[in-house]
Amino acid sequence: MTTERVSVIGSGPAALMAAETLSEAGLGVDIHEAMPSAGRKFLMAGKSGLNISHTGSRAEFAAHYLDHDDRLRDCLKHFGPDEIIAWMDGLGMPAHTGPTGRIFPETMKASPLLRAWLRRLEGRGARLHLKHRWMGWNGDGALVFDTPQGQVTVRPSATIFALGGGSWRRLGSDGEWTAPFQTAGIALAPFRPSNCGFLADWSDRMRDAFAGAAVKSVKLSAGGKETREELTITARGVESGGVYTLSAPLRDEVETQGSATLWLDLLPDLEAADIARRLAAAPAKQSLSNRLRKALKLTGVKAALLFECADREALNDPASAAAAIKALPLKLTGTAPLDEAISTAGGVAWDALDDHFMLKHRPSHFCAGEMIAWDAPTGGYLITACMATGRAAGLGVLAWLRHR
Numbered sequence: 001m002t003t004e005r006v007s008v009i010g011s012g013p014a015a016l017m018a019a020e021t022l023s024e025a026g027l028g029v030d031i032h033e034a035m036p037s038a039g040r041k042f043l044m045a046g047k048s049g050l051n052i053s054h055t056g057s058r059a060e061f062a063a064h065y066l067d068h069d070d071r072l073r074d075c076l077k078h079f080g081p082d083e084i085i086a087w088m089d090g091l092g093m094p095a096h097t098g099p100t101g102r103i104f105p106e107t108m109k110a111s112p113l114l115r116a117w118l119r120r121l122e123g124r125g126a127r128l129h130l131k132h133r134w135m136g137w138n139g140d141g142a143l144v145f146d147t148p149q150g151q152v153t154v155r156p157s158a159t160i161f162a163l164g165g166g167s168w169r170r171l172g173s174d175g176e177w178t179a180p181f182q183t184a185g186i187a188l189a190p191f192r193p194s195n196c197g198f199l200a201d202w203s204d205r206m207r208d209a210f211a212g213a214a215v216k217s218v219k220l221s222a223g224g225k226e227t228r229e230e231l232t233i234t235a236r237g238v239e240s241g242g243v244y245t246l247s248a249p250l251r252d253e254v255e256t257q258g259s260a261t262l263w264l265d266l267l268p269d270l271e272a273a274d275i276a277r278r279l280a281a282a283p284a285k286q287s288l289s290n291r292l293r294k295a296l297k298l299t300g301v302k303a304a305l306l307f308e309c310a311d312r313e314a315l316n317d318p319a320s321a322a323a324a325i326k327a328l329p330l331k332l333t334g335t336a337p338l339d340e341a342i343s344t345a346g347g348v349a350w351d352a353l354d355d356h357f358m359l360k361h362r363p364s365h366f367c368a369g370e371m372i373a374w375d376a377p378t379g380g381y382l383i384t385a386c387m388a389t390g391r392a393a394g395l396g397v398l399a400w401l402r403h404r
Contacts, residue, residue, distance in 0.1 A: 005030060006397055007143060007156035009134050011038035012173075013383050014369025014390035015162035016117055021394025022160075023124035027401075030156065031126060032145060033172070034133035039114045040171040041164065045383065046110025052088070053081040054380035055101040065385065066248055066375040067189075069350050071357070075388035084384060091116045102380055134163070136180030158364045158397045162390060165344030165370040166191035175344075177371065186359060187349040189373040193341035195382075196247050197239030198260070198332040206308050211235040213301040218242070219265035223249025228268065233301060237332065238262070244342065244378050251335055264309075264328040266302045275322035288315055298325070305330070343382055345375035356396030357389065364400065368393035 005028035008019045016039070019029045031038070045051075054061065061080055062073050081103060085095040093105045093113050105113050118128065132145040132152075142153040166175030178188055216230045220242040229242035243250075246262065253260035267275060275296060282291040292298040298306065306315070309331075310324040338344065348367050352359055357372075359365045369386040376382050 004028060004157045004401060007032060007154055007159045008162060009143075009159065010162035010164060010369070011035075011128070012042050012162060012164055012369060012386065013039075014386040014393075015160070016121065017387040017390030018160045018162060018366075018368055018394040018397075019121055019126050020117075020124075021391050022397060023121060023126045025394075025398055027157075027398075029121070029124075029126040030154070031121075031128045032132040032134060032154075033128065033130050035172040036130055038118060038128060038130070039110075041168055041173050042114060042383075043110050044168070044171055046108075046113075049104055049108045050110040050113065051102045051104055051378070051380045051383075053084045053103040053384045055081055055097060055103065061381075061384075064376055064379075064381045067345055068374040071350065071353070071355060071392075072374055072385065072389065075392045076385065079388040079391050080384065081380075084387065088113065091120065134161075134177065134180075136183065157401060158366065160366045160368055160390075160393045160397060161371060162367070162369040162386075162393075163371050165347060167193070167339050167341040167344050169339050173370075181348070185361065187352040189346040189349050191338060191344045191346040192255075192375075193251060193335045193338045194247055194345045194375050195244040195342035195378050196251070196338075197234060197336035197340065198237045198243060198247075198250060198254075198262070199334040199336065200237040200330060200332055202233075202235075202237075203308060206233070206304055207235050210301045210304055214240070215264075215301055215305065217268070218302070219268035220246055221263045221265070222246045222260065223253065225249060237336065238330070239336070241378070247335075248345075248375060248377075250332060254332065254334055259334075260332045262330045262332055264305065264330055266298065266306060266325045266328060267296060270296075272319075272322040272326045275325055276318040279318035279321055292321075296325075342378060343370060343376075345373065347371045347373045349373055356399055357393040358396055358400060364404075366393040366396050 006022050007030050008015050009032045011031055011033040019031050022029050062076050088095050088105055096104045096106045132147050135144045135146050138144050142155045145152050163177040164173035210233045213233045214230050220227050225246055227242045227245045231238050231242045232240035250260045278295040279291055282295045292303055309328050314320040348371055354360050357366045368389040
């Protein structure tokens with residue numbers, strides 16, 4: 001055991017993986033967390049099942065990440081899904097892989113895994129300091145923390161920042177670290193919502209009758225990407241799995257064009273010609289709603305979306321109705337508020353970091369996790385990259401301490 005002590009600021013998966021890498025090497029670690037308990041966003045992510053990673057080849061896995069450079073790809077190459085499965089097993093938390101390739105702990109929940117992780121870190125001598133909010137640096141370059149006992153300053157041998165992005169303020173990921181970083185002249189990319197909901201100008205009937213309804217067995221597409229995941233109607237727009245998967249191209253379109261189009265295929269298992277044939281065969285005396293219901297079993301929220309987004313007169317023509325059902329344009333007028341996004345793009349610019357995740361203009365200070373400017377969909381990709389960059393920052397500290 002060495003007398004060197006390193007400060008890790010944050011207690012999410014990036015921070016704890018950095019602390020694990022350092023403590024495993026015998027260094028003393030102090031974990032500083034602003035909230036009254038550790039890993040709050042991590043726990044929320046696992047509330048309905050902790051999707052910690054995803055199967056796939058390393059190339060397929062890396063292809064899901066945006067706004068990054070080769071450093072993130074290298075992190076994932078050395079600590080990806082296989083390594084996370086082995087790591088969980090080492091904590092006594094065997095992995096379970098779902099039918100879509102998503103990887104979970106067998107317990108499904110995040111809390112048992114987090115407790116086991118914190119116990120192991122404590123057993124290695126890591127100290128967890130709760131209610132310690134990092135405020136910046138003082139004039140001598142020491143870390144300044146606001147604590148229940150007043151302000152304290154710390155001078156560690158090295159520091160790893162893993163302070164998260166700019167969403168879910170109530171869980172501690174508030175982005176307030178950007179102010180001292182900007183004051184220090186560290187290059188930042190603006191925060192942008194990711195894995196987020198979108199706004200739509202619903203009619204009163206659509207909003208009142210279908211807010212909260214899930215749209216299943218549908219294909220969604222935007223920006224050349226598509227998914228068969230479902231979406232959920234909200235009082236102000238849409239959200240849920242399929243929308244999150246396509247959030248990056250939709251967000252980009254909103255930013256550049258002022259609005260975006262989410263294309264819906266309401267009957268992805270039927271060809272347009274078959275849909276048109278069935279509608280044409282329906283008795284002309286039937287109402288349009290009855291023809292859709294009897295010929296296509298198109299009812300409820302799907303029928304409501306068709307009437308909401310398509311030209312009502314055109315729907316009386318079987319070919320035009322089929323075209324609308326297969327490619328229904330849903331106009332989105334904006335993103336949901338940043339703080340409500342599952343994650344954020346933006347943060348510390350890659351150009352501000354060296355190859356070991358150290359701030360180029362602030363030696364001994366490293367960054368990890370969502371506070372760096374990369375982006376990824378849900379499905380295990382977010383947490384995996386947080387852990388991979390946390391490990392990389394920890395290894396960077398070890399290399400810097402050896403060669404300083």
